[in-house]
Amino acid sequence: xxxxxxxxxxxxxxxxxxxxxxxVAFFGKDQPLQLDxxxxxxxxxxxxxxxxxxxxxxxxxxxxxxxxxxxQHVANPHPVTGKAGWWDSLVGxxxxxxxxxxFIICSNVIxxxxxxxxxxxxxxxxxxxYALDFPVITIGDMVRAQAMLVNKLGIDTxxxxxxxxxxxxxxxxxxSAYKEKVFSAIILASSARHSAQNIAFGEIGRQAIMADxxxxxxxxxxxxxxxxxxxxxxxxxxxxxxxxxxxxxxxFGRNLHExxxxxxxxxxxxxxxxxxxxQGFSFVERFDANSYLYLTRAMDYFDLAAEHKGRLAxxxxxxxxxxxxxxxxxxxxxxxxxxxIIVHALNAAGASVSxxxxxxxxxxxxxxxxxxxxxxxxxxxxxxxxxxIRGLSGDGSTS
Amino acid sequence: MGLRVDFxxxxxxxxxxxRVLDVGCGDGTLLELLTKKRGxxxxxxELSQQGVDQCLAKGLSVVQGNADRELVYYPNDGFxxxxxxxxxQATCNPKKVxxxxxxxxxxxxxxxxxxGYWRVRAALLFCGRMPVTKELSYSWYNTPNIHFCTIADFxxxxxxxxxxxxxxxxxxxxxQPLAFKLPWNTLNLFGQQAVFLLRRV
Numbered sequence: 001x002x003x004x005x006x007x008x009x010x011x012x013x014x015x016x017x018x019x020x021x022x023x024v025a026f027f028g029k030d031q032p033l034q035l036d037x038x039x040x041x042x043x044x045x046x047x048x049x050x051x052x053x054x055x056x057x058x059x060x061x062x063x064x065x066x067x068x069x070x071x072q073h074v075a076n077p078h079p080v081t082g083k084a085g086w087w088d089s090l091v092g093x094x095x096x097x098x099x100x101x102x103f104i105i106c107s108n109v110i111x112x113x114x115x116x117x118x119x120x121x122x123x124x125x126x127x128x129x130y131a132l133d134f135p136v137i138t139i140g141d142m143v144r145a146q147a148m149l150v151n152k153l154g155i156d157t158x159x160x161x162x163x164x165x166x167x168x169x170x171x172x173x174x175x176s177a178y179k180e181k182v183f184s185a186i187i188l189a190s191s192a193r194h195s196a197q198n199i200a201f202g203e204i205g206r207q208a209i210m211a212d213x214x215x216x217x218x219x220x221x222x223x224x225x226x227x228x229x230x231x232x233x234x235x236x237x238x239x240x241x242x243x244x245x246x247x248x249x250x251x252f253g254r255n256l257h258e259x260x261x262x263x264x265x266x267x268x269x270x271x272x273x274x275x276x277x278x279q280g281f282s283f284v285e286r287f288d289a290n291s292y293l294y295l296t297r298a299m300d301y302f303d304l305a306a307e308h309k310g311r312l313a314x315x316x317x318x319x320x321x322x323x324x325x326x327x328x329x330x331x332x333x334x335x336x337x338x339x340x341i342i343v344h345a346l347n348a349a350g351a352s353v354s355x356x357x358x359x360x361x362x363x364x365x366x367x368x369x370x371x372x373x374x375x376x377x378x379x380x381x382x383x384x385x386x387x388x389i390r391g392l393s394g395d396g397s398t399s
Numbered sequence: 400m401g402l403r404v405d406f407x408x409x410x411x412x413x414x415x416x417x418r419v420l421d422v423g424c425g426d427g428t429l430l431e432l433l434t435k436k437r438g439x440x441x442x443x444x445e446l447s448q449q450g451v452d453q454c455l456a457k458g459l460s461v462v463q464g465n466a467d468r469e470l471v472y473y474p475n476d477g478f479x480x481x482x483x484x485x486x487x488q489a490t491c492n493p494k495k496v497x498x499x500x501x502x503x504x505x506x507x508x509x510x511x512x513x514x515g516y517w518r519v520r521a522a523l524l525f526c527g528r529m530p531v532t533k534e535l536s537y538s539w540y541n542t543p544n545i546h547f548c549t550i551a552d553f554x555x556x557x558x559x560x561x562x563x564x565x566x567x568x569x570x571x572x573x574x575q576p577l578a579f580k581l582p583w584n585t586l587n588l589f590g591q592q593a594v595f596l597l598r599r600v
Contacts, residue, residue: 322460343462344472352442355462356451373448377455384458 012080013113013286018122020047020108020115021079022072025149033110033145039135043124046149047115048072048107051091052099054155057391059183061155062097063146064106065163065170067368068295069235069287071114074106075099079114080286089370096379101392102159109170110145111137111295113288120221120288131290132218139166139302143173147181157181159389160382164188164367165334166295169302172342175323176304176315184322184385186378188367189331191338192312192345193303198333201241202296205234209289218290231289232280239279244330244363248272305345312345319346323353324381326374328366354381404574405484405510406432408594412508412566413437417479420444420503422466422496423486427454434459442478444469467491470499478504485510485592488544498560501599506565510594513569515549515587534591550587557597566596 025046027033032042049072054061064074064087075091077084091097091104108116111134119134126133150158161182163171168190175185194202212230214220220227240248256262257274268274308314323346327339336357346353358373360366367374386392406429413419416438421430424443427450433439443461445451454461462469466483467490481504483496488511490496500507512535513519522530529539537544548556550569557564569577569590577586586593 324455340464343464347462347472347477348474350474350477352460353462354451354455354460355464356448356455357463359448373452377452380452380456380458384455387458 013288016079016115017113017118017120017288018115020072022047022049022108022115024048024115025107025152027148031148033141033148035135035141036138037135041110041117041135041141044110044117044145045115045121046107046110046117046145047112048105048149049074049076050106050153051075051104052102054103054153055391058155059157059159059389060101060392061103061105061150061153061158062160062162063150063158063174064091064097064104065142065146065161065167065174066106066109067163067165067167068238068299069283069292070167070368071112072106072108073114074104078286081282086368090375090378096375096382097162101386105150105153107146107149109142109295109298111142111291111298113291116145118288119218119290119294129219129221131221134290134294136297136301137294138298139169139173140177140307142298143170143177146170146174147178150181157183159392160184160186160385162186162188162378163190165190165364166299168334169299169304172304172315173302175319175321176308179316179319179321182321183389184324184381186324186326186381187339187342188326188374189328189334189339189364190342191334192305192315192342194299194301195338199300201237201333202300204237205296206293208233208237209293212289215289218293220289226284227289228281228284231284231287231292232277234289234292235283235287236276236280239276241333242363242365244332244361246330246361247363250361251275312341313348316346316349316351319349319351321351322381322385323351324378325353325355326367326377327355327357328362328364328371329357329359330361331364331366333364403428403485404570405592405594407574408568408570408576409433409482409484409508409510410436412568412594412596413439413480413482415439418442418477419480419482420473420478421482421484422470422500423483423489424454424459424461425450427457427459427461429482429484430454430459430461431457466496470496470503473499473503475502476505480504480506480508482508483510484508484594485512487511488546488548490546493546493548494556494560497556497562497597501560501562501597505598507562507597508594509553509597510592511548511550511553512544512592513550513587513590514547515551516591517588518572518591520588550590550593551583553593553595554583557595561600562597563600564595565598567593569593 075085168187209230212227215227305312
C-alpha cells in the first residue's frame with residue numbers, strides 16, 4: 001500500500017511539472033530567454049504564486065527566491081505532499097512578510113520541476129520530456145526569467161528580494177544585475193560562490209542519481225520509471241549537510257530505531273538511519289531527479305566575483321539597495337565567512353549593509369525554521385525600509 | 400542606558416550630511432541621534448547580537464563584527480568620520496585600530512575614559528586595588544576593558560601614528576567640559592573622560 005502511495009504521488013509530481021497548481025506566465029517565441037550558456041530557451045513558462053495584493057503605487061512587492069529543493073508554494077499546502085508551505089511561518093497575515101501589507105511573489109526557478117520549464121517539461125521539438133536535452137542553466141538564467149515575470153506583473157521596483165541558500169544566490173544576482181529594481185535585499189545562509197566542498201557534495205548527489213540504472217541516461221520519464229534510489233541517496237547526503245553535528249546528536253544521539261538491541265545486520269538500527277531513509281524517500285515523491293542535476297549544477301557554476309573581473313565589490317558598484325546579510329553559527333554548508341565575504345565586498349562598494357550571525361545549533365536549515373532572532377532582525381530591517389517608502393509604513397492597508 | 404554625556408560632544412563635532420561609521424555602536428543610540436540631528440549617512444559595527452538586533456530595529460545599517468578584525472575590510476577614505484566612543488580600551492590592539500580609523504575616515508572621533516582621573520589614581524593609591532568606578536563598574540577579572548589609558552597616554556599614541564588633534568573636549572565627573580586652555584597635565588587629572596577629533600597628517 002505504501003508503494004502505491006508513492007506511485008500515485010510520482011504521477012502527481014510529473015503532472016505538477018507540466019500543469020502546476022499555480023499561476024503560469026507563458027513566454028512565447030517573441031520573448032525568448034537568453035541563457036548564459038549561449039543557448040536561447042523559447043518558448044518557456046514560469047509557474048508562480050502570489051499572496052496579498054499589489055498596491056496602487058506598485059511599491060509593496062516582495063520577491064521570494066526559493067532554495068534548491070523548495071518551490072513556489074511558500075505559504076499554501078504543497079500540491080504533492082499536502083504539507084504546509086515551506087515559509088508558512090514568515091508569510092501570511094500574521095507573518096513578518098505580512099500579506100496585508102506586502103504583495104508576495106515566489107516563482108519556481110527555471111530548471112525546476114513544479115511548473116516552470118525544466119528537464120521534466122515537454123520539448124516542443126520532440127514532443128517528449130527534455131531530460132538532458134534541456135540546456136544547462138545558471139543562477140543568472142533563473143533571475144533573468146524572474147525579471148521577465150516581474151516585468152509581466154507590471155512591477156518596476158521590488159520593495160525587497162529575499163532568499164536563503166540557493167535563494168540567496170539569486171538575491172545577490174538580482175542586486176547585481178538589476179540594481180535599480182531592488183530597493184532592499186535579504187540574503188540568508190548563502191554565498192557569492194559555491195565552495196569546493198559544496199561542489200563536492202553536489203557531485204556525490206549527481207553521481208548517485210546517474211548510477212541508478214533506472215535513470216537511463218535521463219530518459220526515465222519516457223519509460224515511466226524513476227531513479228528513486230539514486231535521488232534518495234542524493235537527498236540523504238545533502239540532508240546531512242543541512243543539519244549540524246549538534247542537531248543530530250540532540251535529536252537522535254545513538255538511539256535505536258523501534259528496537260532495543262542492535263541486530264547485527266544492515267537494517268536501519270539507528271534512528272538517524274531511519275530518519276535519513278525517510279527523508280530520502282519522501283523527497284523522491286515530490287522532486288524530479290533530472291531537475292536535481294540541473295539545479296545543483298547551477299549552484300556550482302555560481303561565482304559572482306568571477307563575472308566581475310574577480311572582484312566581488314564590482315558587482316555592487318554604485319548600488320543604492322539596502323542589504324541585510326545573515327548567517328547561522330552552526331551552518332557548515334554556507335558558513336559565516338562566506339557571508340562575511342559578501343559584507344566586505346558591499347562595504348568596499350560603499351553600500352548600505354547590515355549583517356548578523358545568529359547563534360543556533362540547527363545548521364544550514366535554520367533559515368527555514370522560525371528562529372526568533374532571525375525573524376525579529378528581518379522584521380526590523382523590513383520595517384525600517386518600509387518607513388522610507390511612501391504608503392508602506394504602518395500595518396494597515398496597502399494603499 | 401541614559402544618554403551618555405560624550406554623545407553631545409560627538410554630535411557637536413560631526414558636520415551635517417556627512418558619512419559616518421560608528422565602531423562599537425552598541426544599541427545604535429548615537430548613530431540614530433547623528434542620523435536624525437545631523438542627517439548623516441551612518442553605518443555601525445557592533446560585536447553583540449543584542450546591539451545588532453536593536454540597531455536593525457531602529458533601521459540602522461549595522462554589521463556584526465569585531466573592530467580588531469573587521470576594520471581592515473573597509474575601503475580607504477570611505478567615511479568622513481569614524482567614531483569610536485568608549486570602545487578603544489576594549490580592543491586588542493588600540494594602536495592598530497586607531498590607525499585603521501584614520502585610514503577609513505578622513506577624521507576620527509575617539510572618546511575614552513581617562514585612567515589618569517584623580518579619583519582613579521586615588522583609588523589605586525589609597526585602596527591599593529584596581530579602581531571600580533560608577534561608569535566602569537567591572538572588576539579587573541571580568542572587564543572587557545583591557546587597554547585603559549590616560550589622556551596623556553592617548554596623546555602620545557596619537558603623535559606616534561602621526562595624527563593631529565584638531566579638537567579635544569575633556570569632561571569632568573558631571574559631564575561638564577573643562578576649559579581647553581588648561582594645561583594637559585591638569586586636564587589629565589580632572590577629566591573623567593575625553594573626546595578627541597583627530598585628523599591624518
